[in-house]
Amino acid sequence: MSAAPGLPPLLAANPRLDRWVGFGEPGRVTVSTGRVEIGQGVLTAMRQIAAEELGVRLERILLRSGDTDLTPNEGYTAGSQSIQFGGVALRLACAEVRGALLDHAAAAFSYSRTDLAVEDGAITHRGEPTGHDYWSLAAAVDLTRPARGAAPTETSEPRRIVGTNAPRVDLAAKVFGEPIFLHDMVLDGMLHARVVRQPRRGATLKAVDEAALRRTAKGPIEIIRNGNFLAITGPDETVVEAAAAVAPSHIAWDGLDPINPFQEEARWLLQQPSINRVVDAPPSPTPTPATNRYEATYTRMHIAHASVAPSCGVALYRDGRLEVWTHSQGVFPLRDALARTLKLDPAMISVRHVQGPGCYGHNGADDAATDAAVIALQMPGKPVRVRWRREEEFGFEPVSPAMVVTARATLDEVGRPADWTTEIWSGRHSSRPGGGGNLLAAEALPDPPPAPPATESPNPPGAGTRNGEPLYGFPAKRIVHHLIPETPVRTSSLRGLGATLNVFAIESAMDELAERAGEDPVAYRLSVLPEARARAVVEYVARISGWQPALPSGTGQGRGIGFARYKNMAAYAAIVAEVEVEDQVRVIRVWCACDAGLVINPDGAVNQLEGGIIQAASWALKEGVRLDTAGISSRDWEGYPVLRFTEVPEVTVELVGAAADLPSLGVGEAAGGPTVAAIGNAVAHALGARLRDLPLTRERVMAALLKS
Amino acid sequence: MPTVDLIVNGREVNVSADADTPLLDILRNHLGLFGTKFGCGLEQCGCCMVLVDGRPEKSCGKPLSTLVGKQILTIEGLGTPERPHRLQQAFLDEQAGQCGYCLSGILISAKALLDRNPAPSRREIAEALDDNICRCGSHNRILRAVARAAEHMREEGGAR
Ligand code: FES
Ligand code: FES
Numbered sequence: 020m021s022a023a024p025g026l027p028p029l030l031a032a033n034p035r036l037d038r039w040v041g042f043g044e045p046g047r048v049t050v051s052t053g054r055v056e057i058g059q060g061v062l063t064a065m066r067q068i069a070a071e072e073l074g075v076r077l078e079r080i081l082l083r084s085g086d087t088d089l090t091p092n093e094g095y096t097a098g099s100q101s102i103q104f105g106g107v108a109l110r111l112a113c114a115e116v117r118g119a120l121l122d123h124a125a126a127a128f129s130y131s132r133t134d135l136a137v138e139d140g141a142i143t144h145r146g147e148p149t150g151h152d153y154w155s156l157a158a159a160v161d162l163t164r165p166a167r168g169a170a171p172t173e174t175s176e177p178r179r180i181v182g183t184n185a186p187r188v189d190l191a192a193k194v195f196g197e198p199i200f201l202h203d204m205v206l207d208g209m210l211h212a213r214v215v216r217q218p219r220r221g222a223t224l225k226a227v228d229e230a231a232l233r234r235t236a237k238g239p240i241e242i243i244r245n246g247n248f249l250a251i252t253g254p255d256e257t258v259v260e261a262a263a264a265v266a267p268s269h270i271a272w273d274g275l276d277p278i279n280p281f282q283e284e285a286r287w288l289l290q291q292p293s294i295n296r297v298v299d300a301p302p303s304p305t306p307t308p309a310t311n312r313y314e315a316t317y318t319r320m321h322i323a324h325a326s327v328a329p330s331c332g333v334a335l336y337r338d339g340r341l342e343v344w345t346h347s348q349g350v351f352p353l354r355d356a357l358a359r360t361l362k363l364d365p366a367m368i369s370v371r372h373v374q375g376p377g378c379y380g381h382n383g384a385d386d387a388a389t390d391a392a393v394i395a396l397q398m399p400g401k402p403v404r405v406r407w408r409r410e411e412e413f414g415f416e417p418v419s420p421a422m423v424v425t426a427r428a429t430l431d432e433v434g435r436p437a438d439w440t441t442e443i444w445s446g447r448h449s450s451r452p453g454g455g456g457n458l459l460a461a462e463a464l465p466d467p468p469p470a471p472p473a474t475e476s477p478n479p480p481g482a483g484t485r486n487g488e489p490l491y492g493f494p495a496k497r498i499v500h501h502l503i504p505e506t507p508v509r510t511s512s513l514r515g516l517g518a519t520l521n522v523f524a525i526e527s528a529m530d531e532l533a534e535r536a537g538e539d540p541v542a543y544r545l546s547v548l549p550e551a552r553a554r555a556v557v558e559y560v561a562r563i564s565g566w567q568p569a570l571p572s573g574t575g576q577g578r579g580i581g582f583a584r585y586k587n588m589a590a591y592a593a594i595v596a597e598v599e600v601e602d603q604v605r606v607i608r609v610w611c612a613c614d615a616g617l618v619i620n621p622d623g624a625v626n627q628l629e630g631g632i633i634q635a636a637s638w639a640l641k642e643g644v645r646l647d648t649a650g651i652s653s654r655d656w657e658g659y660p661v662l663r664f665t666e667v668p669e670v671t672v673e674l675v676g677a678a679a680d681l682p683s684l685g686v687g688e689a690a691g692g693p694t695v696a697a698i699g700n701a702v703a704h705a706l707g708a709r710l711r712d713l714p715l716t717r718e719r720v721m722a723a724l725l726k727s
Numbered sequence: 728m729p730t731v732d733l734i735v736n737g738r739e740v741n742v743s744a745d746a747d748t749p750l751l752d753i754l755r756n757h758l759g760l761f762g763t764k765f766g767c768g769l770e771q772c773g774c775c776m777v778l779v780d781g782r783p784e785k786s787c788g789k790p791l792s793t794l795v796g797k798q799i800l801t802i803e804g805l806g807t808p809e810r811p812h813r814l815q816q817a818f819l820d821e822q823a824g825q826c827g828y829c830l831s832g833i834l835i836s837a838k839a840l841l842d843r844n845p846a847p848s849r850r851e852i853a854e855a856l857d858d859n860i861c862r863c864g865s866h867n868r869i870l871r872a873v874a875r876a877a878e879h880m881r882e883e884g885g886a887r
Pocket of ligand 2: 058327376377824825826827828829830860861862863864865
């Protein structure tokens with residue numbers, strides 16, 4: 020089936036209209052999205068988009084999401100793109116279905132097409148009922164045809180549903196404790212399983228004392244082995260869990276090469292072989308006097324997704340077909356990666372999304388699903404549930420890579436950058452399984468598919484280089500990027516990718532340059548910020564936070580600002596943070612102004628921004644993955660602390676320009692970089708000294724105090 | 728295998744399981760009550776919080792042997808869609824949650840707080856929830872929801 024030209028990419032890739040919309044159930048509209056719920060409220064927003072465009076009440080929409088057999092293939096639910104791209108495709112598909120049904124009604128019953136309208140699924144003629152509705156007409160309309168992209172969308176009419184605070188469809192089930200998470204799924208005859216992980220990448224199984232394992236188990240277990248992949252299964256989860264906990268003492272491994280724990284701090288990246296490139300303006304050859312130069316280096320440790328619960332996967336292999344249930348962000352890429360890894364035909368694999376704990380990126384979800392699939396293949400006919408242990412999620416999920424960023428500028432005579440360089444050292448930010456591999460269990464199997472080469476997506480959006488280019492109107496800007504392909508631990512995507520440290524570096528530099536110029540940080544930014552929408556959020560956040568220029572620094576109280584437009588193509592966010600610093604940093608309040616264009620569900624967007632701000636405050640103050648010679652050593656919530664209830668700031672989020680009829684821009688990741696930057700600037704203001712290494716821990720504060 | 732009598736959500740149940748089986752596994756795998764969640768199994772995250780004789784306890788760390796004859800309240804016993812507890816209603820009203828995985832444990836901790844302190848300050852609510860991790864950053868909405876529930880319950884004279 021070929022798609023019409025000019026369609027949005029996701030509709031072009033999934034052109035059949037019946038992949039998006041169906042009328043199979045009387046009075047209900049089945050709508051499909053390839054996007055999946057990861058806690059961000061996307062199911063609610065997609066229902067709103069469909070109901071608006073089809074002209075039906077929200078309650079009529081039955082939403083299916085993330086199922087390789089049933090829904091459009093939209094790749095990953097990631098990068099704050101669901102609404103910006105997936106929503107646009109869904110909206111056009113709905114508009115076209117609505118148009119097709121109205122065309123049919125006009126032709127079949129000799130109405131003038133322009134006199135027809137839809138009221139909650141019923142067709143009206145000049146406002147009067149016709150006795151026809153979507154359900155009575157649907158059988159006569161071919162929805163298997165490809166989208167043509169010709170139908171107009173409903174922008175002209177006043178919106179009824181889009182732009183309202185429809186409550187989250189999935190929240191009630193969660194507050195009443197209904198079993199809606201994958202972790203709660205039970206299939207008939209289901210076995211529980213735990214994997215005994217290779218302690219290091221490339222470790223090989225030397226010996227397994229199966230007899231001892233069975234002897235210590237308090238009930239029946241089976242031991243599954245495939246190459247260096249080892250798992251314990253059984254009908255009783257308590258028994259399997261206990262057996263897995265003691266298993267390492269009955270197993271011997273070879274190839275346990277130590278890693279260098281010094282690599283937990285990011286500066287080791289500077290000595291590593293790297294793939295180098297320059298983005299944008301060529302390097303400036305003109306040497307300038309030091310008085311006109313700015314240069315400072317910022318770092319961040321590896322960061323864990325640290326989902327509130329470890330990953331889970333369920334699989335069943337029966338009659339040559341593999342079914343997998345997962346909370347992965349991409350059911351289609353996972354299906355393809357499973358096919359390659361397990362040497363199965365993708366047509367024989369179904370992958371379905373079921374909700375899990377919030378993931379914020381590529382965590383252990385795909386790996387747990389793969390574990391379940393590997394075991395299920397060895398136990399045909401038996402459903403297998405793998406739930407990772409807490410220690411396993413912390414120890415083996417892909418983490419966000421450590422980074423080093425140097426901000427460098429040559430200044431003009433009024434202290435503005437005339438030439439700007441952001442130089443970035445980072446491991447890989449995106450190694451999701453869709454790229455050709457990177458499923459943890461695959462490394463343990465006898466004949467794994469080759470690892471994909473390290474690559475980096477171009478800007479924008481970029482990965483490690485994301486937001487590496489300041490939005491400020493400097494005459495010459497460039498990014499120098501060093502991609503370090505070999506890292507001590509597995510790394511991949513986490514909310515914001517490289518934007519977090521890049522924005523921290525750029526916005527810290529902006530504060531220092533403002534200070535050097537003797538100007539207020541807000542006024543200084545505005546003087547070099549050409550875009551009206553960008554200026555508006557900065558001005559707005561300054562206003563709502565009661566920003567005052569020239570407050571004294573070094574008093575222990577501080578406030579700071581941070582700004583970015585996520586990926587330089589999604590939502591604009593400006594943040595002001597207020598902190599108190601004694602021996603450690605407390606973030607007291609945070610204000611956010613965000614311009615996300617047309618917002619489908621304002622409360623949902625605010626919720627996402629609030630969450631992003633708190634998570635970013637946690638990154639800024641507390642988070643860094645610890646390493647020892649055996650790998651990741653921060654394997655519980657004491658080793659990897661996150662912000663808790665008594666530590667969170669009060670947060671005020673306001674949507675600016677939300678009513679404007681501008682395309683919707685993703686917000687899920689918009690606040691992260693600006694929040695970390697605002698906190699960094701506030702801490703510098705409070706201390707009168709700048710911390711350039713994240714997280715801003717007590718030790719680092721004390722060291723700065725001793726120095727000053 | 729020993730059998731133990733417990734009272735779960737007001738109902739007497741008899742479970743036969745190994746004496747060290749954690750209460751969390753009893754609830755989920757023996758009684759089919761999936762509202763109580765596994766988060767860490769290390770008594771660090773609060774996802775598995777239940778009330779044992781009215782006190783908030785992490786069920787992942789409570790072996791069956793310590794629970795003979797005890798009264799246990801789980802999220803399923805707090806309220807239902809038809810008869811929501813004030814706390815549950817307030818969480819819906821405030822849209823307090825994102826992934827929602829942490830919520831059942833948080834609701835239980837909040838219930839324990841309101842049982843002993845009907846008019847808690849923001850600080851007191853935060854302290855009562857400090858054993859519960861929410862990674863999505865829904866904290867402020869949750870704090871508001873608990874305060875709102877407390878207010879409603881006071882207005883109603885502490886009913887339910
Ligand atoms: S699961 Fe019990 S405290 Fe985390
Ligand atoms: S809402 Fe996701 S962990 Fe709290």
